Amino acid sequence: MYVYDEYDHQILNQRVAQFRGQTARFLAGELPPEQFLPLRLQNGLYVQRLAPMLRINVPYGMINSTQLRRLAHIARHYDKGYAHVSTRQNFQFNWPDLTEVPDILAELAEVQMHGTQSSGNCVRNTTSDQFAGIAEDEIIDPRPYCEIIRQWSSFHPEFAFLPRKFKIAVTGSTQDRAAVQVHDIGLEIQLNDQGQVGFKVYVGGGLGRTPVIASVIREFLPEEDLLSYLEAILRIYNLQGRRDNKYKARIKILVRALTPEVFAQKVEDEWQHLKDGNNKLTQTEIERAKSFFTAPAYETIDNQKAQAAVDSIAKDNIAFSKWLQRNIRNHKIAGYAAVTLSLKPTGVAPGDVTDTQLEKIADLADQYSFGEARTTHEQNIVLADVKKSDLFALWQACKTAGFATPNIGTITDIICCPGGDFCSLANAKSIPIAEAIQRQFDDLDYVYDLGDIDLNISGCMNACGHHHVGHIGILGVDKSGKEFYQVQLGGSASNDASLGDVLGPSFGADDMPQVIQKLVDVYIENRTEEELFIDTYRRIGATPFKERVYAKAN
Numbered sequence: 316m317y318v319y320d321e322y323d324h325q326i327l328n329q330r331v332a333q334f335r336g337q338t339a340r341f342l343a344g345e346l347p348p349e350q351f352l353p354l355r356l357q358n359g360l361y362v363q364r365l366a367p368m369l370r371i372n373v374p375y376g377m378i379n380s381t382q383l384r385r386l387a388h389i390a391r392h393y394d395k396g397y398a399h400v401s402t403r404q405n406f407q408f409n410w411p412d413l414t415e416v417p418d419i420l421a422e423l424a425e426v427q428m429h430g431t432q433s434s435g436n437c438v439r440n441t442t443s444d445q446f447a448g449i450a451e452d453e454i455i456d457p458r459p460y461c462e463i464i465r466q467w468s469s470f471h472p473e474f475a476f477l478p479r480k481f482k483i484a485v486t487g488s489t490q491d492r493a494a495v496q497v498h499d500i501g502l503e504i505q506l507n508d509q510g511q512v513g514f515k516v517y518v519g520g521g522l523g524r525t526p527v528i529a530s531v532i533r534e535f536l537p538e539e540d541l542l543s544y545l546e547a548i549l550r551i552y553n554l555q556g557r558r559d560n561k562y563k564a565r566i567k568i569l570v571r572a573l574t575p576e577v578f579a580q581k582v583e584d585e586w587q588h589l590k591d592g593n594n595k596l597t598q599t600e601i602e603r604a605k606s607f608f609t610a611p612a613y614e615t616i617d618n619q620k621a622q623a624a625v626d627s628i629a630k631d632n633i634a635f636s637k638w639l640q641r642n643i644r645n646h647k648i649a650g651y652a653a654v655t656l657s658l659k660p661t662g663v664a665p666g667d668v669t670d671t672q673l674e675k676i677a678d679l680a681d682q683y684s685f686g687e688a689r690t691t692h693e694q695n696i697v698l699a700d701v702k703k704s705d706l707f708a709l710w711q712a713c714k715t716a717g718f719a720t721p722n723i724g725t726i727t728d729i730i731c732c733p734g735g736d737f738c739s740l741a742n743a744k745s746i747p748i749a750e751a752i753q754r755q756f757d758d759l760d761y762v763y764d765l766g767d768i769d770l771n772i773s774g775c776m777n778a779c780g781h782h783h784v785g786h787i788g789i790l791g792v793d794k795s796g797k798e799f800y801q802v803q804l805g806g807s808a809s810n811d812a813s814l815g816d817v818l819g820p821s822f823g824a825d826d827m828p829q830v831i832q833k834l835v836d837v838y839i840e841n842r843t844e845e846e847l848f849i850d851t852y853r854r855i856g857a858t859p860f861k862e863r864v865y866a867k868a869n
Contacts, residue, residue: 316377316687317462317607319427326470327424330431334358335417342414353476357437359430360416364739369408369416370433371423375443375461375485376404376689376697380677383688385426387673393419398673400658400666402730402781403482404442404690405433409737431469436477438468438549442484444492445691448608449699451647455504455512457487459604460541463596467542474549478556479564481549482521494692496520496529496812497784499566500548505535512538518548518578519570522778526814527567530575532582538601540586542594547586551578611685611700616650621703628707637721637759638710652703654684656696656718657728661753663717664746665731666694675716683709692808693730695723726768726835727753730781734774734791735798741774743791743798748772748827755828756835765835768848769807784808786849787834788815789827800827804834804860805852816857819865833863 319327337354340346346354355361359370371386386406390398393415399407411419423429432439441461448456464483468474474481486493487504495501501517514536520529536544552566555573570578629636644653656676659665668676676696680688683705684698691697696718701709713719722728729752732738734745749772756762771785782788788803800822803815822830835848837860842851852860 316379317374317458323427324424327427327429327431330358330429331417331420331424334420338413338417353435356435357432357475358416358420359433360413361434362739363409363737364735364741365737366410367413367416368737369411369419369430370401371406371408371428371430372433372440373404373406373428373690374465375441375447375458376445376691377458378688378690380680380686380688382426382428383673383677383680385422385428387670387677389419389422390670390673397667397669399664399733400668400690400694400696402692402694402732402779403440404445404692405440406690407733409733434480436479436481437475438464438471438477438481438483441465441468442482442493442498442692444486444488445689445697446492446644446653446699447487448610449646449648449651449653450488450490450492451645452489453487453647454489454506455487456605456608457485457493457502457504458608459601460487460502460504460538461485462607463541463600463604464545467545467594474553477549477553478558479561479566481552481566483545491808491810491812492692494781494784494808494812497522497526497781497808498529500545501529502541507535514538514541516544516548518582519567519575520812521565521567522781522783523565524562524776525565525567526778526783527571528812528814529567530570530578532575532579539596539598540590541596543589543592544582544586546594547582547589550585551581555581610648611687613648613651613700614702616702616704618649618703621650625703625706634719634721635707635710637763638713638719639706640763641721641723641725642719643706646700648700650703652701652706654698654701654706654709655691655723656698656713657720657722658695658718659722659728659753660717660720661727661757662750664733664736665729665749668696672716672718675712676718679709679712679716693723693728695728721759722762724767725762726756726765726770726787726831727762728770729753730769730771730785732773732779734772734780738774738779740777741791742776742793743774743800744824745772745774745780745789745791748789748791748800748824751824751828752831755832765838766847768835770831771806781808782806783814784812785815786847786852787831792821794821798824800824802830802834802864804857805849807849818857819861822864830864834860837863 517529773780806815
């Protein structure tokens with residue numbers, strides 16, 4: 316895990332002091348709201364429906380126990396006792412007082428955390444695979460390249476005020492768990508025929524009002540050219556992206572307007588002036604970045620013996636067996652496993668975690684996973700390096716803390732934005748809909764029989780809940796001041812990325828559990844033995860689902 320150096324500390328402390336002065340001037344009436352707006356946004360501060368919201372970066376999802384305890388302290392002393400894990404691996408506080416935000420940022424800086432560029436029209440927090448470094452299907456660990464991008468993009472003067480926000484994701488595995496095809500830039504690490512490391516470059520993806528799957532503009536970019544090529548992309552966007560209409564200002568609009576082929580050629584032409592300049596990565600610099608992500612002190616473990624012991628306990632403990640089935644992932648090191656702590660128990664807003672739970676995660680990380688944890692795109696927490704011999708003890712601790720819901724990847728592991736309960740942009744509430752659906756599907760054996768289903772909920776077209784790429788997506792809409800919900804089917808954020816199809820007219824909030832039940836019923840009636848929900852939908856199309864949910868009662 317990257318440890319901030321003296322330079323990092325210096326610029327963070329300077330940033331805190333700068334924002335403290337800006338906030339004081341704003342509160343004193345010396346700084347107009349329209350001037351304060353971009354300043355607060357680039358420090359992660361939003362104005363929400365009921366209070367400010369402060370977003371805290373978690374670069375590529377990596378967080379240590381000291382940082383978790385500081386977040387717990389902030390939740391307890393500056394907020395209402397909890398925080399929220401976002402779909403971009405960050406933490407959010409929903410109730411800070413504006414006058415105390417500089418103090419919060421100062422406390423975060425002490426533990427190498429910040430809200431810098433977590434919002435605003437700039438390059439935001441680079442995200443990655445929550446299983447980076449330990450996944451069995453990994454080609455190359457993406458985290459060093461994420462850190463290189465973080466250092467390059469932080470306070471980059473040319474890209475501080477882009478036409479709109481800008482998001483980059485990097486994956487290094489054969490299975491894309493970073494959703495690279497729905498980002499402004501997506502990078503897929505590859506090895507060419509000569510064994511050289513490089514990137515497949517996607518550009519122009521994104522969700523929101525105009526959802527788009529990204530286009531490939533380069534099949535293989537050598538690793539040493541990473542920063543110069545990113546700079547070329549951003550220069551073209553900065554120069555030619557629209558600034559007259561924020562709804563048409565994202566790079567996806569520019570790529571579509573020019574066509575991917577023309578955009579790619581413009582990038583290549585610009586790159587010719589940059590490729591051999593100061594941004595060319597040396598092998599020394601690449602190795603320096605890799606040195607921050609060395610393997611922890613793994614023990615030599617007999618995997619067969621360790622697994623047999625776990626299986627023996629699970630044989631006589633159904634609840635533990637279910638948790639192993641859903642919340643445990645194989646590890647590339649023999650005798651270890653990655654554990655996902657579910658933040659999705661029924662009755663709790665998906666992704667919410669209390670101050671005491673944050674402290675408990677820190678304790679569990681120290682005890683079982685070398686003091687580190689990861690945030691996930693699905694709004695959960697991962698302990699990546701757990702010995703199999705510790706799984707039963709960890710499960711018992713998770714039960715006590717509320718993290719043992721064995722639902723990872725199921726229909727009740729719902730991705731959900733805060734919605735109308737908090738967000739001033741939302742058209743409808745999201746959290747109550749998520750809870751109602753979870754209660755509809757409260758039989759775990761039935762849920763397991765359904766297999767993997769991604770169900771995503773957004774309260775508005777900004778798509779913070781990624782509803783466009785859910786196998787089942789739900790969008791809150793406003794109809795004459797009343798809340799309704801539109802359903803989409805067939806989305807995916809994985810290798811087979813696709814955007815969901817709108818099923819038809821929207822439904823009332825009270826109807827949603829039964830609507831989802833009817834969709835699931837159609838799937839069960841039509842699936843083959845090996846098909847998941849997304850496979851069946853793609854095979855039979857929308858018509859059977861539409862006919863069922865819109866059928867008039869006899």
